[in-house]
Amino acid sequence: MVDLEAQTFDYIIVGAGSSGAVLATRLSEDPGVNVLLVEAGPEDDSYWSKLPLGFGKILFQERYVSRHMSEPEAELQNRQIALPYGHLLGGSSAINGLVFLRGAPWDYDDWAAKGATGWSYADVLPYFRKLEKHYKGNSPYHGADGPFGVERARWKSGVADAILDSAQSLGVPRNDDMNGETLEGCFYNELATWNGRRSSTSQAYLKPNRGRRNLTIMTETTARKVVFEGRRAVGVEVQNAAGRRTLKARREVILSAGALHTPKLLQLSGIGDGALLREYGLPIVHDLKGVGANLMDHLNVVCPFTTTHRDTFNKRVNSPLGMIREGLNYYLGSRNTPLAIGAGLAGMYLRSRREAPHPDLQVGFAPFMPGPKGYDLAKQSGFFIGGYKAQPTSRGWVKISSSDPTAAPRVAFNHLSTPDDEEAVVAALRFIGKMSRTDALRRINAVTQAPVSADASDDDLLAYARSVASTSFHYSGTARMGQDDLSVVDENLRVRGVDGLRVVDASVMPVVVSCNTNPASIMIGERAADLIRGKVLPPAEVRPTNQVREKAYA
Numbered sequence: 001m002v003d004l005e006a007q008t009f010d011y012i013i014v015g016a017g018s019s020g021a022v023l024a025t026r027l028s029e030d031p032g033v034n035v036l037l038v039e040a041g042p043e044d045d046s047y048w049s050k051l052p053l054g055f056g057k058i059l060f061q062e063r064y065v066s067r068h069m070s071e072p073e074a075e076l077q078n079r080q081i082a083l084p085y086g087h088l089l090g091g092s093s094a095i096n097g098l099v100f101l102r103g104a105p106w107d108y109d110d111w112a113a114k115g116a117t118g119w120s121y122a123d124v125l126p127y128f129r130k131l132e133k134h135y136k137g138n139s140p141y142h143g144a145d146g147p148f149g150v151e152r153a154r155w156k157s158g159v160a161d162a163i164l165d166s167a168q169s170l171g172v173p174r175n176d177d178m179n180g181e182t183l184e185g186c187f188y189n190e191l192a193t194w195n196g197r198r199s200s201t202s203q204a205y206l207k208p209n210r211g212r213r214n215l216t217i218m219t220e221t222t223a224r225k226v227v228f229e230g231r232r233a234v235g236v237e238v239q240n241a242a243g244r245r246t247l248k249a250r251r252e253v254i255l256s257a258g259a260l261h262t263p264k265l266l267q268l269s270g271i272g273d274g275a276l277l278r279e280y281g282l283p284i285v286h287d288l289k290g291v292g293a294n295l296m297d298h299l300n301v302v303c304p305f306t307t308t309h310r311d312t313f314n315k316r317v318n319s320p321l322g323m324i325r326e327g328l329n330y331y332l333g334s335r336n337t338p339l340a341i342g343a344g345l346a347g348m349y350l351r352s353r354r355e356a357p358h359p360d361l362q363v364g365f366a367p368f369m370p371g372p373k374g375y376d377l378a379k380q381s382g383f384f385i386g387g388y389k390a391q392p393t394s395r396g397w398v399k400i401s402s403s404d405p406t407a408a409p410r411v412a413f414n415h416l417s418t419p420d421d422e423e424a425v426v427a428a429l430r431f432i433g434k435m436s437r438t439d440a441l442r443r444i445n446a447v448t449q450a451p452v453s454a455d456a457s458d459d460d461l462l463a464y465a466r467s468v469a470s471t472s473f474h475y476s477g478t479a480r481m482g483q484d485d486l487s488v489v490d491e492n493l494r495v496r497g498v499d500g501l502r503v504v505d506a507s508v509m510p511v512v513v514s515c516n517t518n519p520a521s522i523m524i525g526e527r528a529a530d531l532i533r534g535k536v537l538p539p540a541e542v543r544p545t546n547q548v549r550e551k552a553y554a
Contacts, residue, residue, distance in 0.1 A: 001338060008248040009036040011532075012236050013256055014223045014265065016041075017091020018518050019505040021201035021255030022525030023133075025147075027532065028215040036247060037206075037217045038238060040257075041066075041087035042512075044202035049094045052191065052198050053339045054315070058095050064088045065095055068260065068408050075416040076494060081471050085258060089219060090260075093518050096473065097343025098198060099364075100150050100190045102128055102179045103513030103520055104390065104543045106358055115482035117491040119527075122539035127526040128179075128519070130537070140542040141180040147204040149194025153341050153542065157311040157382055158444070160346040161199040163365045165440035167348050170431070178349070182545045183514075184359045186348035192518065196330065196340040201522060224405040226253050226269035226501060228285050233501040239405075247449060252532070254502045256525070259475040262507045263292035263398045265411040266479065266488075271495065272400075280403040284417060286497040290486035293407075295396035296512040298362075298472035299415045301425055301465045302386035303432045303450035304369055305441075305532075309381060313338055313368035318377040330395035338367065349390070350516070352427035361428050362515060363387040385435065387428030388472060390514030394416040394429070398478050415469065422462055425469070429461040437517025474517045492531050504528040 011027055013020050016039035024037040046064055048054030058064050066087040072078040086092035105121035112120040129143035135151040140143045167186040168174060175185025192199040209215060221240040226233050233253040237246045255262045266272055270285030272292060276283050311315065316338050317323050330339040345367050349359035369382025396413035416422055432451030435441060451464050479488035479495075488495060489508055495501040504525060506517045513520045530536045 005035075008250050009246075009540075010034045010249070010251045010256060010272075012036045012038065012247060012249040012252075013254045014038050014236060014505075015091065015256035015258060015261070015505065016089045016202070016206070016217070016219075017086060017258060017505065018093045018201055018521035019254060019525035019528070020254075021090060021093075021205050022522055022530050023254060023256060023504050024215060024217075025205040025209050026526065026529030028209065028212050030533070031214055033251075034214050035216070036249075037215070038221050038223055038236065038247075039089055039217070039219045040222045041089070042219050044089040044094050044200065046088070049090070049200065050198055050203070051339060052098055052193055052196065052342050053313075054198075055095060055097055055342055059084060064385060066371065068411055071409075073413060073415050075234070075414070076466050076469060080223075081413070081551040083260065083471060083475070084473065085475070086259065087212055088202070089206060089217070090200035090471065093192070093522070094198070094200040094202050096516070098191045098193060098385070099342060099344045099347070099516055100192045100519055101515035102523075103515045104183050104358065106367055107391070107411075107511065107513045110391075111481065111510050115484065115487060115491070116510055118536070119491065120539070121544075122541075124523055125525065125540040125542070126537040127523045131522050131526050136177075139180075140540070141177070147208070148192070148201075149199040149204065150190055151193055153188050153191050153345050154196065154336050155338055155341050155345065156188075156336060157338075157345060159307060159309050159311045159367055159446075160365060162309075162440045162444045162446070163346050163385070163435075164188075166435045167363075168439040169438050169440055170434055172348050172350050178347075180544070183349050184351075186346065188346050189344050191342055193340065193342075201525075217250055222405060223257070224268065225265065226271075228270070228498070231285060231497070234498040249500070252500050252502060254504050256505045258505055259478045259507045260398055260409060260411060262479040262503055262505055264400055266291045266495070266503075267400045267403055268403070270497065276399055280400060282403055288488060288495075288497055290488045292398040293395070293486060294477040294480050294510075295398055295411070295413060295475065296392060296394075296477040296509070297396075297413055297415075298388040298392065298474045298512065299394075299413075299421070299425070299469045300386045300388045300472040301429060301469045302384045303429070303436075303448050303452055304371070304382060304384045305378055305436070305446045305448050306382045308445040309449075311367065312381045312383050314377045314379070315381045317381070350431065352389075352424055355447065359514075360390050361387055361424060361431070363428060363431065364389050385432050387425075387432060389421055389424035389428070391511055392424075393420045395477075416466065425465045426458050426461045429465065470517070474512060476506040476509040477516050479503045480510045481508045482510055493503045493528055502528070502532075
């Protein structure tokens with residue numbers, strides 16, 4: 001057995017999720033460096049993490065998914081929000097709903113404008129192309145030679161077709177490549193799958209490279225804190241079944257523990273708001289007040305629908321006979337089955353108002369209706385349509401709750417705390433209400449169970465949102481890039497005020513991308529590896545379009 005305490009690694013990476021697994025794989029391509037990857041969760045050894053529809057099973061398995069509860073949210077009727085995240089190799093990329101959306105070009109241009117120099121859309125597009133094994137092949141917007149499989153959802157559901165027809169009847173154009181030249185429009189989702197199997201960073205990056213002699217992976221190992229000599233990070237104190245020990249890093253320690261745990265680990269290590277650290281008796285290495293601030297998430301408001309159509313999970317897989325039929329269909333090679341898709345099958349980007357400079361709402365369709373337990377399926381055929389503001393303006397925080405590294409942090413989002421966010425959620429519900437009254441949804445006897453009738457007032461819609469809205473699992477921003485006093489990392493992802501320490505995960509986003517964060521987090525891992533190696537790819541020369549609409553949606 002290798003004595004890890006006696007060994008000094010060039011890089012120690014804490015967290016093997018969407019960014020950390022990528023970073024470890026890329027850095028260990030150089031046989032001259034020695035990389036240690038530390039993961040608190042177990043191996044990616046669940047059957048359900050490989051089957052796309054398996055997200056509905058693994059999300060409720062405590063071995064692979066950890067859960068926090070938020071602080072009571074004042075604008076959500078003081079409800080606490082459950083905050084699950086992946087706790088295994090691959091992190092949330094191994095348990096999420098598989099929708100593959102990069103976000104809007106203006107997301108990244110906004111990053112650059114806010115001080116994240118070198119992270120504009122032109123700068124990041126080459127890295128999206130680098131990571132992709134895209135079903136369409138190489139193009140100015142897509143790559144075909146990367147490790148991470150991306151393909152179109154293969155199950156052509158009659159209900160999804162009706163959803164897209166409904167949106168088009170309201171003026172939303174059809175878009176066959178939402179990650180390409182333009183974002184606006186409605187579409188069948190692209191998924192993080194290849195040949196109908198989940199793409200995760202564990203399977204796409206780590207698994208093919210586990211044999212590298214210079215890559216060491218420790219699972220079921222908790223990082224307690226970063227160890228400093230003066231103001232330089234020199235290692236990580238960890239704990240597992242073998243006990244507590246300190247592992248040394250020659251070049252850098254890199255935190256990729258996610259937007260809830262990276263700030264927690266920074267704070268436990270003496271980097272954060274000095275007042276908070278003193279409250280828990282922690283020595284202050286660097287008083288950096290931005291650590292744990294700027295927390296963002298997409299507040300999703302869903303409207304359930306019943307339908308007589310059979311193309312929902314409730315009718316296709318919610319019985320032993322149905323599961324056997326679809327299982328045979330899947331394993332005999334057909335991928336036109338609900339087993340081959342994730343949580344979202346179709347979606348759209350639209351503008352909440354005519355004068356919006358670009359699409360600011362995302363509306364998505366999920367082909368199932370939960371049952372009374374929340375983790376089961378209703379007996380009746382159903383689905384839901386949900387929406388959220390692409391770039392919310394509400395901001396929250398993450399703070400340690402104890403000096404004990406095993407204690408969960410306190411998390412508050414302050415959802416719906418700005419007028420902009422209130423107006424956006426009302427606009428999303430109004431649009432879903434209009435969809436409910438289209439001929440396309442009447443044809444499948446879709447009846448909404450939400451109070452989104454034509455005569456619903458703004459106050460009615462906002463009250464509904466406050467009573468049901470919940471997380472989209474897109475936690476981000478708690479160690480943001482920038483150049484002001486509250487930024488935590490610089491444009492090279494180095495923690496400001498100390499040496500030998502970086503953050504590489506969704507924590508660094510100055511503004512959350514206009515979609516799920518997994519593809520952007522993989523991109524961050526890819527680009528971070530090149531920043532560390534000093535050889536970034538040149539910017540792309542293509543420029544997407546953003547056609548300004550002459551009128552609001554019907």
